[in-house]
Amino acid sequence: MSKTVAGNFFEDFSLGQKIVHATPRTLGDGDRALYAALYGSRFAVQSSDEFARALGYPASPMDDLLVFNSVFGKTVPDISLNAIANLGYAECVFSTPVYAGDTLSARSEVIGLKENSNGKTGTVYVRSKGINQRGEEVVSFVRWVMVRKRREKSAGPAAVVPLLQKFANIKARVPRLNMAKWDFAQSGSPHRFDDYAVGEKIDHLDGMTVEEAEQQLATRLYQNTARVHFNQFAEQGGKFGRRLIYGGHVISLARALSFNGLANAFHIAGINGGRHVAPLFAGGTVFAWSEIIDKATYGDVGALRIVTRATRDLPCAEFPAEDATAEKPGVILELDYWALIPR
């Protein structure tokens, strides 16, 4: 058995297969600071212990997407090292908040397999879970990736495509908080649940140019080992001639940009779906806009269903929806999620 991991190919996966991922990692105050420095996120609950404690959190929880990216990263060596594309996400629910000192590990189950008609690739569906040191689930999500086959002619398994919910069921996971203690001056906006209408579109105005060093620092912080993000020597002969910015970096940037317009949308409770529509490279500037597509209430906390689109080199005053290509500015990410907000 080889001592090195060159990644699994389509033939290496089987339906129902369970995978324990390496490496467990303790998140701490340093991760919080790095996350702040990487994205400039300003949501008060994740920024201030005092703000979080007033609501009933024991301390400021880690950013939801830091948790997501950390768990995602662990799955890469087993799931997507030979992936051609991250096709989508679904049924992502953030269960238990993560605090400094918590140790996260990850495991996955293969829930679908479908060979592509070209005979060269197949789609692998996995449900991945992040677990804390007490065995509690902190996040669970489904993703599907297009993976190379080891041999073009090899016989594939019977196609099984999982039936996925259209949106994440967050109901059981909405935290009970003392929302009366919300401080709208400190949080940066007076706008609450009732101020947002279904169909409303918000241009988040700001743009953020991505540097290679930033995405490498972020992606390594998540212990994500996909070579497309790190290895210019290999990528210079590849499709794009350069390193690809990790998709989770774009998600985190888009969420941070969305503060300007959604400052009180303090917690991503779940991700209903997501697509990385087009690639991002260093030097590109990310903008974002959001549309409110649904609303729900859970006691004294509201939930906005939001679709945030991130663009490359295209300001969002006109709410662009056309996909970017490697050359043409446009949408690079569509993310459909539930965010909690004071009523």
Added chain:
Amino acid sequence: MSKTVAGNFFEDFSLGQKIVHATPRTLGDGDRALYAALYGSRFAVQSSDEFARALGYPASPMDDLLVFNSVFGKTVPDISLNAIANLGYAECVFSTPVYAGDTLSARSEVIGLKENSNGKTGTVYVRSKGINQRGEEVVSFVRWVMVRKRREKSAGPAAVVPLLQKFANIKARVPRLNMAKWDFAQSGSPHRFDDYAVGEKIDHLDGMTVEEAEQQLATRLYQNTARVHFNQFAEQGGKFGRRLIYGGHVISLARALSFNGLANAFHIAGINGGRHVAPLFAGGTVFAWSEIIDKATYGDVGALRIVTRATRDLPCAEFPAEDATAEKPGVILELDYWALIPR
């Protein structure tokens, strides 16, 4: 009311106006490490818990300029998002040390307004305060910025220019420390208060080249949202064609460089004045030199009044004082401050 913040214009400010800034932030061990990585600061009090405790601090306090930049950053969305220039600082006093776990918030009061004769801009003077979770002031400073008017023809307020002190009154804020415990071997220099003479000039020798990723990480860490630092897409059509390095990044670099010559000047007690004389861009190398312009004693601790000048692409062996321009090497920062030092 728009949900997004596009920044205040000159007409939006009124004399005596009080502003509570978002977002409170808990500083921790991660901020300390990032600050070290960003500037390479080596002052022993801010580097070592043991060194600090020997003097009577409960732990190593956060770097003064990390505190300054964090509080400054919070004021940006309300004060200077539409600023054309940060014109100056005055009356900056560091009051209470900040330790890991402290949560900082910020508020400001408009103390002066003066329309410029061109009718297009005005100067806004604000006094900003950083407050910890116990409501104690950690830093207070005045700054004035040139802000665009919303409409050129709009009538401005009566001009009020605050009377500012020529230097910061640090007397009540000098910490009581057991200076006999100062370890001159560990601190990196044998030079103490009596070794410095008024009029003495020190070339700090070292140079530090600034990378775009570094200034973006720093400026986001401070939750500073000014687009000139982040948005290459917008800046490529702007005055300089590129992102501007955040001025506070230059201040922190100059202070870190000043260790070579001022290793025992362990605490910035106050900033008497400061000017960002010329812009810095990524790729520029920052040098610095200092002049001792006054001295004072407070019990067994001395204070040096220092003017540190940072230059771009110009070594400081000859103590250059000529301002840089966007193209020409020269001085980019003048900072006049009180630094405490063992007697």
Added chain:
Amino acid sequence: MSKTVAGNFFEDFSLGQKIVHATPRTLGDGDRALYAALYGSRFAVQSSDEFARALGYPASPMDDLLVFNSVFGKTVPDISLNAIANLGYAECVFSTPVYAGDTLSARSEVIGLKENSNGKTGTVYVRSKGINQRGEEVVSFVRWVMVRKRREKSAGPAAVVPLLQKFANIKARVPRLNMAKWDFAQSGSPHRFDDYAVGEKIDHLDGMTVEEAEQQLATRLYQNTARVHFNQFAEQGGKFGRRLIYGGHVISLARALSFNGLANAFHIAGINGGRHVAPLFAGGTVFAWSEIIDKATYGDVGALRIVTRATRDLPCAEFPAEDATAEKPGVILELDYWALIPR
């Protein structure tokens, strides 16, 4: 006496000279996170408090090379600011684990001096020790550097070259751990001591491109002040025309890359020798391969003696051993060390 440190020249060193280095520094959770972000290391013991505690550590210890680089950095202003080359390392032993909150200081003794025949330079041998706040040695190593003479004609001291051991004596420093608790699923590999044979070669597959901002952040984190790493203004007129990546950055990258093939080699117990064979510059991609050259056992823990070679812009499938030059791809680092691994 000049207030600034311009570095020692060959004539400034004397045999038996003892040097206390500035600046003590408290390592914390932020250093751990930054180290992860800089290198993407995935060794479970240094990543997870839970994994480390199961083995008997009180918490996850700091990465050995973070400790090494932090102690090394402190020695630079006194030892190698005027060094032309870091010639080698020997007798490096990691003694006491370092945890978040520990404060490290450093001291050195000059153990050898030898003028070079050109009359312009000499080799200085120093034994440096890192010490924690309880006075315990955390790491000890010998290094030798080629240092400029102040004056070409000055008379040098009698040549004394220390007799160095061919390998580090780690025996007394192997930690007593409950190795039965090792979790091979979480650690990322089933391979243990017996699975590795002397003579075995492992290509670590992955490549990592280095950015200027990354090496500057790292090198400043270690408080290493050598100008070749930071000052493009000075280096543009130097031998290579650009900044040199700090050698310790390459060591840390090579170690992190070696996870893919040596995932259970959890602790560098000692470094027998090391050579920076050729320079690395920003934009270069680092690959690595290892050879097992010896094996030993200490109770229920095994030790592999490994030579890891890092290359620049050269994948390691064919285990290249030829040195790179500034222009030609090839080996840039050879590191001979003992790594502990479960039996």
